[in-house]
Amino acid sequence: MNTAERIAEEGRPLPEDLLAVAERAEQRAGKGQLTIYLGYAAGVGKTYAMLEDALSHRGDGLDVVIGYVETHGRAETNALAARLEAIPPVRSDYRGLTLREPDIDAILRRRPQIVLIDELAHTDAPGSRHIKRYQDIEEILHAGISVYTTVNIQHIESQNDIVAQITGIRVAETVPDTFFYDADEIRLIDIPPEELRIRLRAGKVYVRDMAEQAVRRFFSVENLLALRQIALRFMAQVTDRQMLTCMRARAIPGPWPAGERLLVGIRPGPTADQMVRAAYRLADRFRADWIVISIGTESEQNLTDRERRWLNDAMETARNLGGRIVRYRGGDVPGELIRYARQHNVTMIMLGKPRGLDIFYSPVYRIMVRSKGIDIFLYEPKAAVSIPIHRQLPQFVNLNLIISAILIALVTILNYFLRNVISSSNMLIIQLIPVVAAALLFRRGTAIITAIVSILIFDFVFVVPYYTLTITDWEYFISFVGYVVIAFIISGLATRLRYLLPQIRRSEATVEAVTVLSRDLVNVAHRQEIFDTLYRHMKQFGEGAFAVLTPDTGGLFVNVGDPGYPLTPKERTIARWAFENGRTAGRGTDTLPMGIGHYVPMKASGVTFGVLAFAFRDPEEVLTPENKDILQTMAYLGALALERVE
Template identity: 55%
Template sequence: MEREENERPDPQDLLTFAEYEESKKSRGSLIIYLGYAAGVGKTYSMLSDGIHAREEGTEIVIGYVETHNRPETDVLAERLEAISCWIQQYRGISLREPDVDLIIQRKPDVVLIDELAHTNAPGSRHTYRYQDIEDILQAGISVWTTLNIQHIESLNEKVSLITKVPIKETVPDTFVAKADEIRVIDISPEGLIKRLLEGKVYVPDLAVQAVNRFFAKENLLALRQFSLRYTAQYSDIRMMRLIKTKSSSDNWPASERILVPIRPGPNAENLIRAGYRLAYRLDAEWTVISVIEEKDTDLPPQEEKWLISALDTARRLGATIIRYRGDDVAADIIRYAKRNHITTILMGKPKGFNVLFSPVYRIIRGARGIDIILNDSRENDKPIPIPRQIGVRIKEEYISGVILIGIITCVNYLLTGIISSDNQMIIQLIPVIIISLLFRRDVALVVATVSILIFDFAFVLPYYTFAITDWEYFISFVGYVVIALIISTLATRLRHIVPQIWKSEAQIEAIGTLSQALADSTDRKEVFSSLIEHISRIGPGRYAIFTAGKTGVVILAQHGDIDLTEKESSIAWWVLVHGQSAGRSTDTLAGGDGYFLPIKGNQQTFGVIGFWFDNPEEMLSADNKEIYDSIASLGALALERVKIK
């Protein structure tokens, strides 16, 4: 009996497998022809397989194929029906893109679309071609496509290091992992180089240059290894998941949880890719955490750009993202890891001067029972200086400290002989207290040290030397430093915590008030009215809630004058159909003026919220988008409740 119990599949695994199988009924299948470089024969193989499948009765059309004027590939392409491409004029050049609407309207069994990693022409529905393919798959049409190994997101850094060629176009690993089949198109490096030199891949002059650079034999060997290893890993993960649904007679280990802490820097994105590769190998949950200290609240533009880019990559790769505001990076990361039962922490290896100031070693010491992996990103051999942590910068804080010290020193000089030196010491403490209250700890510490040295030099016997004859002064000087650290620490925490408390209270009040209003709603009209009323309190702008009408979307509730253009209406309709956000500050239909968010329940999308902010750059931050998602989720829950009634 016990043996039978142990051999039963895990219910959660069965549920996951059942949900996957259910989604397959309405979704097209995805086959990726994967190669390690251009010229291995991906497009040729895809077309050849398409012709064979058509002969067996499958309806196959070409949505987009790039033959590069290779005669043998052109011959194959001519044997299949091709759907007209969408042409976009850009800077005097005609750019061809698959016409997603025509493909969905034509609705073949299979459509062939080349170059999965392609970035679409400006004005396209989506920024990237894989997003177009996702739309086609959701319409129930199967897609066969091609991809080179260097364009897979998590391998981007490693390939760039080997080939010394930057790769700008990538596909998220999460999309590739959805493939029903990956067909590796392989050829020996010697065979590929021969094809190059014969002009079958590039024209002869370019072929020679290519062989000497990207297509060097050692590069091709490495890329080929990446391709075969990635495919084997993909197959292994699929096999393990299938085994779990059949039997659990083996003792499966507890779920692995990986934490990837990042800081604003050029290597943050590479660290996230390394985190994804580790999570994929272990089939583990993974989280990216960013702890921004109070002193880093206003990041320089470049650091802000690095951070946003890294978090965007994490989202594409399917990570859970946690953003903290704190005053101790190491302590906050350790606290989060222990509370959430993290099994492995992956961090960047400190370099250069950063070795002295990095929180990495404190995390290693404090994260007992948690495996630590240090990732060495070799993309940037030169260490990136972190000015806030190294030395004294000529900034307003330090200038203010010097000015205050100068003023107080002059006052003390005028009071020499009038008051005792003990009272002068108290006066000399004034700039330390002021700076500690206003600025960071490192500034307070510097000001305290400089103030001590000046007082010792000017007002303690023997004068105009740094010698100390009365050791009571030394004890007082130590007290200076301690007071500066205590005051600055408390003041820093207050400056950080108070705004966070105000912000949290405002968010809790807004969500709580909305929840109460939605709980009191008895029908759809009341739900939409409550939603638009509370959305209008977010900030200055115009807002509307849409739902499906007879010929498109219709406005159910609004705040402000909404001049709905055909373009904005089509974006709202797309969001309603696909249940994904689109419009401004997204990768989908980004040319719109508004930001559109679905009110999505478990079974259906009830409507769409449109946001037209007066200050979109500020209001569409990552933190604010999480609030908007919460509002939409609350609305969906309320609509499901009144629907059941």
């Protein structure tokens, strides 16, 4: 019996379960409480219920204000809202429209105990501090103010594809599932679909001239029933997570399932982010760890901006949903994916369903054949996907084969002119040149085809009897077999080399940022030495300007960094926000993204010591999801070192 089994048998919580509870408690220390009113459609009464609860809490003596409430002109809702103090929203003009947003600074100055902010999934007006309203709420919670907010089920990230498939309407505004799992309370506001349709016809949800059109389309009975079921199922998942956390923390015995791990293979395409969301739902169903992997081949080294955006968006979605992301290059996609799965104890693999005419040639089929002992799940996009006919056909002839054929033709012509000058054995060595070149430069299949074609041509032209494929001298046969063996061995070694070298190059930043930085920080004993060490390692991460910002009287200043770092008043404001809120901001994030720099706070044990500032020359190329994790690791290591010396 191992230690974990013995502890569980004694009725004591496992150490890792207690650690998870402690980490959550530390993260929530000093933060306000989040209450979300969830509905399956507009008009179920989320805002009304939120206002009723707010008035009840005010009657209990709590300080409650409205930060932003959208009543849609409903008389009953307006009457409730009028009874509460409201902080005037910020107004801005955009393309002839007047947009209203909650005044975050005014709320932070007012510091109520509870603030109401409607429409959680809303996208903020251009130029706002954050891109999304849920990020505004996170800042308010971080300041110790509790928030009540509302949202519909179609705005939850993992449910977006399912709702789009049912209703035919895809909403662009979504909220990561992790935001909901961190909520203190989620209240499901539910009414029967027929009652909701009656309210629609009475004009209590939309204005009357829009009601009938809404009922006929989105608010059909079948749509509402399906949305209601999705909302109930999501609430069940949230409740189940809370129950499991409680059971583990208190060592309550239960039938715990065996650990599962899901590996999701994605390629750059318009449905990559949909597949990631589907993988999250599958992992959540099995309570499995999940990893999103993208293996780029040599033919994909130069992705278009659109393809790179598809891939980065999918990886960012995985990060938001709590998945681990892995990206590297390899020559053989099925081989590399299976190798990774074996090394990391993967029990399930999710792949896109093969389409077109090359189903048996596709990497998906080869992974299915080689994945013994691993369950395979095939994802079908929820929307119709058009694939050009040339992408559906197997790629039997490619540029590599054409180059090999040209090399074979050249050495054959050379041997033809040298046939009376050198011996047959020397001619055979010359004929081997295309085979070696193909093995070194191209994939194994190309090398073997090159070897076979080269053998046949040499036998046909230079071996007696001429211009036949007959072999009378068995020494030639042995040489020909050697051709294939050489091609197989060299191509195998070259393929592994092409796989390892890009991996080594891509790993340099990680090794430098984590391993070497950790070692260097251990040996320093003074605060300034830590900042100097961090700056030195930041410069090795990429091209651009870098600085370590630390607090002083009046704000943040460059402690150490490049003289030309663009710390304008705008950039200083972004850095200060990252410092005060303990969260990454600036370029490549959803918080103040219009800045030049990417700002990562050095935070440990609830204390922020400073900010790492990165102004990369090519931020779109460098600020990938996995690189952001590396930068956050660098900042955390620096914070731990500062905590140690102070």
